[in-house]
Amino acid sequence: DAGVIQSPRHEVTEMGQEVTLRCKPISGHNSLFWYRQTMMRGLELLIYFNNNVPIDDSGMPEDRFSAKMPNASFSTLKIQPSEPRDSAVYFCASSTGQQETQYFGPGTRLLVL
Amino acid sequence: AQSVTQLDSQVPVFEEAPVELRCNYSSSVSVYLFWYVQYPNQGLQLLLKYLSGSTLVKGINGFEAEFNKSQTSFHLRKPSVHISDTAEYFCAVRTVGGSYIPTFGRGTSLIVHP
Numbered sequence: 001d002a003g004v005i006q007s008p009r010h011e012v013t014e015m016g017q018e019v020t021l022r023c024k025p026i027s028g029h030n031s032l033f034w035y036r037q038t039m040m041r042g043l044e045l046l047i048y049f050n051n052n053v054p055i056d057d058s059g060m061p062e063d064r065f066s067a068k069m070p071n072a073s074f075s076t077l078k079i080q081p082s083e084p085r086d087s088a089v090y091f092c093a094s095s096t097g098q099q100e101t102q103y104f105g106p107g108t109r110l111l112v113l
Numbered sequence: 114a115q116s117v118t119q120l121d122s123q124v125p126v127f128e129e130a131p132v133e134l135r136c137n138y139s140s141s142v143s144v145y146l147f148w149y150v151q152y153p154n155q156g157l158q159l160l161l162k163y164l165s166g167s168t169l170v171k172g173i174n175g176f177e178a179e180f181n182k183s184q185t186s187f188h189l190r191k192p193s194v195h196i197s198d199t200a201e202y203f204c205a206v207r208t209v210g211g212s213y214i215p216t217f218g219r220g221t222s223l224i225v226h227p
Contacts, residue, residue: 004156031213042219043157043203056214091156095213101147102215104156 004105006092012111018080021108024073025094033102034067034077035091043091049075082112115140115206119218127226128196134189134221136204143209146187148178151201151220160202163187174198199225 005024013019025032034046047057052069060067064083069075079086089109093102120135138144145164149157161172168180178189187204201222205215 033214043217045214048214050213056212093156097213101159101162102149102157104149104158106156107154 004092004094004103006090006105006108008108009106010109010111012113013082014113015083016081017112018078019082019086019110019112021077021090021092021110023075023077023092023105025075025092026103027073029094029096029103030072031095031097032069032075033093033095034075035093036088037091037107038088046077046090082110084112086110087112115144115208115216117204117206117216117218119202119204119221121221122219123222123224125224125226126194129193131192132190132194132198132223134202134204134223136187136189136218138185138187138204138206140185140206140208142211145207145209146178146180147205147207147215148172148176148187148189149203149205149217150174151203153200157203160189194223194225196225196227198223 007022030051032049036044045059047067048055049069067077089107091104091107093104095102116139118137126132147162148160150160151157160176161170163170163180171177176191201220203220204218207215
């Protein structure tokens, strides 16, 4: 298996632009997580999907952030409009159950100028 | 709700020396415990996990951890570290029968010097 796939790996954009991050979870995994990692705040959970349904989005910072999972093999995290404080590494992770390991993607390093 | 405290933000150590990275958790119910490692510019990957049974858990790359219920700890140890062990280490906890969402600690940066 190729593991969790994220694209793009790096994104540089200007403030006010829309940013879309993409994730393909491991086949057969029914849980998907989006995280944000910064030096100041560490690893933060943004949203959790189970069987393509958003279960907990309490970590989504504000209305500028939205996430979708139209099917079991694809999810997007969108920021519109982007701001410099959104600069971070965004990780997608998937798993199969509560006892199970989370498998992380390589991350998308976002820089908003 | 559960919480995780990693007591050291940074641990410097010389190559071939032993190391212990500390993790304490708080939960009113039984927990599953995990240690993840993050190498520079990579995602997190599992080192080891405790679900039940033996309190001493062995993981990859020579790491092991011991679950201590009375002290609510899950410290990570390695008897002899290598330069390649330089990385960020995260402790995580999930409650048994609870949410699938884990709670992560802030991480400990292990720096191995030659």
